[in-house]
Amino acid sequence: xxxxxxxxxxxxxxxxxxxxxxxxxxxxxxxxxxxxxxxxxxxxxxxxxxxxxxxxxxxxxxxxxxxxxxxxxxxxxxxxxxxxxxxxxxxxxxxxxxxxxxxxxxxxxxxxxx
Amino acid sequence: xxxxxxxxxxxxxxxxxxxxxxxxxxxxxxxxxxxxxxxxxxxxxxxxxxxxxxxxxxxxxxxxxxxxxxxxxxxxxxxxxxxxxxxxxxxxxxxxxxxxxxxxxxxxxxxxxxx
Numbered sequence: 001x002x003x004x005x006x007x008x009x010x011x012x013x014x015x016x017x018x019x020x021x022x023x024x025x026x027x028x029x030x031x032x033x034x035x036x037x038x039x040x041x042x043x044x045x046x047x048x049x050x051x052x053x054x055x056x057x058x059x060x061x062x063x064x065x066x067x068x069x070x071x072x073x074x075x076x077x078x079x080x081x082x083x084x085x086x087x088x089x090x091x092x093x094x095x096x097x098x099x100x101x102x103x104x105x106x107x108x109x110x111x112x113x114x
Numbered sequence: 115x116x117x118x119x120x121x122x123x124x125x126x127x128x129x130x131x132x133x134x135x136x137x138x139x140x141x142x143x144x145x146x147x148x149x150x151x152x153x154x155x156x157x158x159x160x161x162x163x164x165x166x167x168x169x170x171x172x173x174x175x176x177x178x179x180x181x182x183x184x185x186x187x188x189x190x191x192x193x194x195x196x197x198x199x200x201x202x203x204x205x206x207x208x209x210x211x212x213x214x215x216x217x218x219x220x221x222x223x224x225x226x227x228x229x
Contacts, residue, residue, distance in 0.1 A: 004157075033216060042118075042204050042219030043158070056216055090157055094215050103215055105150070105158040 002027050004093050004106035012112045013081050021076040021109045025093030032074040033103060034066060037088040049074050050096055078111075086113045116141040116207050120220035127227055129197055135190040135223045137179075137205030145207040147188040148217065149179055152202040161203070164188060165210075200227045 005024045013019050025032050031050045035043035045058035049068035068074045072093075078085055088110050092103035117140045127133045139145065146165050150158040162173040169181040179190045188205060202224050206217040 006157075031215070035217075040221070042120075042206075042221045043217070045216045045218070048216055058216075092158075092217075102148075102160060102163065103217060104160070107157040 004091055004104055006089075006091050006106040006109050008109060009107070010110045010112075012114065014114050015081055015083060017081050017113075018077065018079045019081060019111060021078075021089050021091075021111070023074045023076070023091030023093075023106060025072050025074070025091075026104050029093035029095050029104070030072050031094045031096050032068060032072065033092045033094070034074070034076045035090040035092065036060070037090055037108070038084075039087070043090055046076070081113045083113050086111060116145060116209065116218040118205050118207055118218055118220035120205055120223050122223050123221065124224045124226060127195055127225070129227055129229050130194045132193050133191065133195050133225065135203050135205075135225065137188045137190065137220060139186050139188065139205070139207050141186075141207060141209070144210040146210050147179075147181060148206045148208075149173075149177070149188070149190050150204045150206060150219075152204065152222075154201070158204065161190075195225070195227050197227050197229065199225060201225060 007022045033048040034046040037043040046060050047057040052068045063079045065077045088108040090108045091106045094103045119138045148163045149161040151161045162171050164181045172178045177192045202222045204222045205220045
């Protein structure tokens with residue numbers, strides 16, 4: 001049973017660039033959430049996707065956007081990168097309708113902005 | 115809104131000693147509580163969770179946590195730690211009355227086990 005997978009593992013970008021991170025949910029899961037984990041901090045919720053729509057969003061600017069595909073995989077896009085966007089980006093998947101549900105996390109993508 | 119406080123950023127302990135990692139939360143609604151563990155350069159793994167019922171929950175690797183509603187706490191304990199328990203531990207909550215499972219995390223506690 002494949003768990004949550006993310007790509008790439010590491011990424012280095014420069015300020016002002018744009019980046020796309022990818023996530024494949026755990027088999028059978030239909031809901032994807034994205035979190036940002038800055039160095040020395042706990043993960044912070046960015047947004048959640050279900051049925052290809054963003055249904056909840058944390059306190060992040062519009063530079064952060066996402067997408068969910070019909071196969072439930074998801075992308076996180078960040079435009080106009082800032083130094084402060086350097087972090088570990090975690091994807092988590094869960095199954096809608098199972099209450100209470102549990103989120104399963106991928107290994108993360110380490111983004112470094114220079 | 116919810117918030118989670120993990121008062122200890124680091125907890126050093128010797129192998130085979132007991133340990134307690136503290137977690138307090140604030141919420142205006144009922145919550146579910148979780149402990150996640152993060153090993154170096156890895157993602158988060160669910161360690162244990164409290165949803166309802168018995169306030170004492172256990173993991174398969176010897177950790178336990180007790181939900182205390184009056185003190186709004188969910189402290190994590192292990193009677194005897196191993197070197198392999200060295201990792202970052204995160205406490206998290208999610209509203210129990212919401213259809214959406216988004217987690218609010220604490221800042222984490224680094225457990226450092228030495229021989």
